[in-house]
Amino acid sequence: MKYIYILLLLLTFVISSCKAQNAPLYRIDRDNPEGTHFKDLDNNLSDFVGTWRWQSNDSIVTITFQKWEDIFFEDTNQYEDMLVGAYKFAVNSLVIQDYLAQLNDNSIYIYEHNIAGNTILHKGQYPKCDDCDINQGRVSVYFTDPLYEYLNSAMVLRHKIEDDVEKIDVIFYSFSGSVIPNIDSPSDNRIPYGNYTFTKQ
DSSP states (O other), X not given: OHHHHHHHHHHHHHHHHHSOOEEEGGGOOTTSXXXXXXXXXXXXXXXXXXXXXXXXXXXXXXXXXXXXXEEEETTTTEEEEEEEEEEEEEETTEEEEEOGGGGGOTTSOGGGSSEEEEEEEOTTSSSOOTTSOTXXXXXXXXXXXXXXXXXXXXXXXXEEEETTEEEEEEEEEEOTTOOOSSTTSOSSOSSOSEEEEEEXX
């Protein structure tokens, strides 16, 4: 009977050790055990799900975000919740770019989408947000203009509500490491870098 008890105890330990561990996105670490699920436990990604629009004069940018859960990454054998997006850019009613339909194409790898990421930033991290609440998590995502894939670009997203209207403040910038193919190659995306405020549609 004693041996059966020990065997059951060992079996319980093994089963509980094999269970997937959940961790918040801000604690993503490749050294965590294989099988770890980095989850949007604080709903930082959920705030951005939906369609958003920015307009200035005759320029309009529309972005749609989805939250994809438990995306498996082979290199780490871990899972992550991700924010995935696509956009449309029009000037003077002429559509310059429109990748919105690609968002529903499951054959496209996660980082082949125009916008993807899940890095949670607190108010003191670059770019700093002095008027952010101490507990507010902004989200940093990679951005790709398919015509200029050599550019390293990112967006930092901040969700807010003004007069009962949901908005996103976006800081769109270039970070180091871009290798410009030749002297005539553009060093900016077709959507200019800068600060934007999008409104939920």
